[in-house]
Amino acid sequence: MTKTALVTGANKGIGFEIAKQLLEVGYRVLVGARDQKRGETAVNALRKFxxxxxxxLDVSDLESIDNAVTTIKQNYPELTLLVNNAGIPGDMHKPGWEFTVEELQETNQVDFIGPFALSKGLLPLLIANKGTIENISIPIEPHPFFNAFAYQTAKAPLNVMTKSWAMSFEQENIPVEIFAVMPGAVSTDLNGHITGDFVKTPDEAAELIVSFVLDDENHNGQVINYDGTLANYI
Structure with a gap:
């Protein structure tokens, strides 16, 4: 049976490359996109793979999430992989106190609440199919070279969700694996296509992300750094 994956934010950037690489190894990929025209353009490009x-699917809109969950349950009940890739950074340069509540609510909705609602909605299918949830995340410890207040405060609960759900899955013998990958600096339109020796291309980031799906190892509860080491919050 063909394995089916949903990748959110897959019409461009890292998400597009994740979808491409999963297609190349035989997955059917549901290309999550909030804009139909852009989504169709991406799907047309991806179908060669x-x-x-x-x-x-718009992860900022709970109704859109519910509609996508219903569609997937009806048409793709064999779903085995959810990649929560879609995200927004907010302003990555201004001090934390300069943000409005509305700005923080927006990033939190897209980076955590949306992935939470989508994962929760699709969990029955993933349990039935012994599936996997992979969250794309970022380092949440501020430092002089990366002090993105809105982005980090929105992704932090995603990392907590990863560890909390994993613990509960193990305690309750639920056959689902959940983990997070932090690919590091990647040149995308979210950061103005930055460059540098330390910056990955989207296809390099996707290769790292997909490798943990394909390596047949148990990564449940792990938050994995760009270099393959594990983040340690203890």
């Missing part, structure tokens, strides 16, 4: 399907 395999079975790509458009899944209209």
């Amino acid at each position: 395999g079975d790509a399907k458009l899944m209209l």
Whole structure:
């Protein structure tokens, strides 16, 4: 049976490359995109690599999430992999106190609440299929070279979710694996396509992200750094 994956934010950047690489190894990929035209353009490009399907999905909109969950349950009950890739950084340069509450609510909705609601909605399928949830995250410890207040405060609960759900899955013998990958600095439109020796291309980041899906190892509860080491919050 063909394995089916949903990748959010897959019409461009890292998400597009994740979808491409999963297609190349035989997955059917539901290409999550909030804009139909951009989504269709991406799907048309991805179909040369395999079975790509458009899944209209806006993780900032709970109704859109519910609609996508219903569609997937009805049409793709074999879903085995959810990649929560879609995210927004907010302003990565201004001091934390200069943000409005509304700005923080926006990043939190996209970076945590949306992935939480989507994962919760699809969890029955993933349990039935012994599936995997992979969250794309970032380092949440501020330091002089990366002090992105809105981005980090929105991704921090995603890392907590990863560890908390993993613990509960193990305690309750639920056959689902959940882990997070922090690919490091990647040149995308979210950061103005930065460059540097330490910066990955989207396809390099996707290769790292997909490698943990394909390596047949148990990564449950892990938050994995760009270099393969594990983040330690203790």
